[in-house]
Amino acid sequence: MLDHPMVPGSTSAIEPGPWHYGADYIAVYFNGEVPSLRNLVPRPFDVDGGTCMAYVCEIVSVGDSGAEMVASRPDRTLYQEAAVGVKVRFGEKPGIYYPVMWVTTEWSLLRGLLNGYQKRLADRISMTKLHPLNPGLKPVSPGSRFGGFCAKGPERTLSLEVNLQRPGTAADLPAFGSTFGMRRFPRTDESQGTVSEPVEVLKSNSRVSDVWLGTGSLMTELDVGRVEPISGAVYRSGFTISGSRALK
Amino acid sequence: MLDHPMVPGSTSAIEPGPWHYGADYIAVYFNGEVPSLRNLVPRPFDVDGGTCMAYVCEIVSVGDSGAEMVASRPDRTLYQEAAVGVKVRFGEKPGIYYPVMWVTTEWSLLRGLLNGYQKRLADRISMTKLHPLNPGLKPVSPGSRFGGFCAKGPERTLSLEVNLQRPGTAADLPAFGSTFGMRRFPRTDESQGTVSEPVEVLKSNSRVSDVWLGTGSLMTELDVGRVEPISGAVYRSGFTISGSRALK
Amino acid sequence: MLDHPMVPGSTSAIEPGPWHYGADYIAVYFNGEVPSLRNLVPRPFDVDGGTCMAYVCEIVSVGDSGAEMVASRPDRTLYQEAAVGVKVRFGEKPGIYYPVMWVTTEWSLLRGLLNGYQKRLADRISMTKLHPLNPGLKPVSPGSRFGGFCAKGPERTLSLEVNLQRPGTAADLPAFGSTFGMRRFPRTDESQGTVSEPVEVLKSNSRVSDVWLGTGSLMTELDVGRVEPISGAVYRSGFTISGSRALK
């Protein structure tokens, strides 16, 4: 078996899909400024009103035939992610486009690039974790605070905080529609082939639990214009990604 | 406020205690060989029969007055730990002594050294994590496998695996008694003061949940002699450490 | 400016080329077994006799218009690399193909993938460094030993050692010819475009200095068959890569 980094296989950087995800999110919803956001979103997607989302999360992920890797190679099944997403439209179709998504492992970086996410590698992503048996921590309740940050080189690329007010349901979380992306594999010479295609990520099996709602705040080095926070949320989510479909 | 690394304070490496812990463990119980173990355990502790324990865990920890750091500085409240412990006696008192305990953060390293643990810094500790919403993972059940490893420089210092057989209770977990340690702060010159004292760690508030029992296996670079696995367990645990008491 | 990971630009993961390199190498030349090596080398390249090379190195690299980044963003100009290369032919043209090349930074990973290297991300690459003013170290001389290793997850993917015997010149280093690669950007859905093309890396400005020759040994997790060391070398090298040309 060839050990090629971007060819799914047993010794490669990426397991064959579909890929399954279970994630714990700390999310802040906010309005950015449309002119700034337009610089972050490529054609054929259109910025839709300025609504955005930022989050940090921890993800347990396995390939469809590789669930046993949680035990044999746990480093290949757990990562942290931080991202900023912008509400967009593709024609009439509403969705979210992530101008940048930082992750902590090689395989989530490369898998994401293949699916059209603008992934970058973080040096460190850290976020609030509670533990029900820790004698010094209270259960999640109104007033609980959750925070997280992403550091890369000399920069803190994103930090955010959520103050919980009340439990909620999946229906309370803002919905953006489809997840859009851009698959890009540029040339370094005129003789080479290239890929540059807008895509829609193929997501299924979505489920959400443990929703808490509240207020949020954030700072990011990404130029989204002035940030006007809308709300914050903490929740768990699961889903499957089978790949992404090129948009014509 | 002085930023001294080993003086508890708001800008120092270590928050003032007591310190509270909530941890998720993957543990393997085994017999090592007494002559090898004797080389790992200092006086005044005596190796007691050869029973040992190895584990990897993830720990959420806060200082008594610093619970808000889970949100403001999550990197100061979460770490991974891997360790090998040996059943010992101090006189008639039974307990466990850990010849080495690898951790992933500065503050757990230094806090541990002050309390008498033989802590070392790992490059990486990774362990099985499941997520209830991941569509590709099954709930914990008989046959579930958990694994973890610790890497440091060119070495895998510890790796272990547990195969679950049945749920259990705290009473099913082997009990070792007290946790013993050695506080050491050696001289680099004859003019200096020094500390070298056996201690008993002052633990309270212990609670355990989510116990599963099964078989275990492990590999470690620590010379414990031939390893004869006894059993394995996965569980959650919480406790408080207020410090450690010097043993006379 | 879009912050797209694989579109060269000021805020992207990769600066526009050409890219300039200055590197310090510890290299071991060896014979592997042809049947094993054939599993590591894709068509249209042919394994040529079994000669191989493994190395660890530290590289200072800048984009053509980004030399000031050595001061403003030093983390974007320095990385470590470890690799195993196999002597091959493309038709009649001799060269070397690297089945795997581990690196320590995002930008060297992505830049390499665009140029056709099978890059992977290392957790850690470490190698001998001497310092002329260190009172405890002797100058390089016959008998000096150099070593290095690459760690990734629980694995030591490569470790090697060279024992110096005599100074040499660039002409003493085994020559492989061209540097070949495979640019790959696979599909995750039938609707997507894809790239899979053999390339020749466009290297120029090559220069070599500080050559020492000796014996070598290595261990690697890559299945190259039985390893029969030929020789070892330590040297410095500089070169420019402008991209890679697709091979027809």
Place this chain on the structure above:
Amino acid sequence: MLDHPMVPGSTSAIEPGPWHYGADYIAVYFNGEVPSLRNLVPRPFDVDGGTCMAYVCEIVSVGDSGAEMVASRPDRTLYQEAAVGVKVRFGEKPGIYYPVMWVTTEWSLLRGLLNGYQKRLADRISMTKLHPLNPGLKPVSPGSRFGGFCAKGPERTLSLEVNLQRPGTAADLPAFGSTFGMRRFPRTDESQGTVSEPVEVLKSNSRVSDVWLGTGSLMTELDVGRVEPISGAVYRSGFTISGSRALK
């Protein structure tokens, strides 16, 4: 052999001293504000006028009997360091005290704590490195810029830059006198022993080369008051530390 972290020995975190160092420095000299600096310097040391030094450096270090580790365990012989030092007096004796010194490895952290340095662990220290064979880089000359930074958690604890003006000699570098420190090993319980003693680091074999002088600038999270840069320098240095002597 016991694997105790702070007892020098072959399997411990620290090799027996004396320890030899070869370092490449990027340094900025500046005036801070005395009232702020007084909060950073413990008794019995007195802030002396407000002159300070900040640096980032890369260090090759070996124990007296462990020079072969540069080849067998290179990860135990190379680290990066960043620090801020304050000109002080101990009675009539002039010197420098470092309120904080960030390092990238366990062994430099623990060795430093034993010798009285207020060491902390950095997530990342990065600094300008040039390479004489890199076709895109010019030789060091007037106008060359050097920079570096230290990141820890969400913070950039120190960043600095030096603009070279002219070559110099060791005599051109500001001299501070002795290097002072505080050995601290605090109690976590009244029953425990403790160490808290001012020390003078025992340095010998000092040599300096490759000095360049220029202007400097810096930012640090350490509260040194308003920073008024004096000058900057880039140089190489070697020295031996045998330990530290307690001051009465």
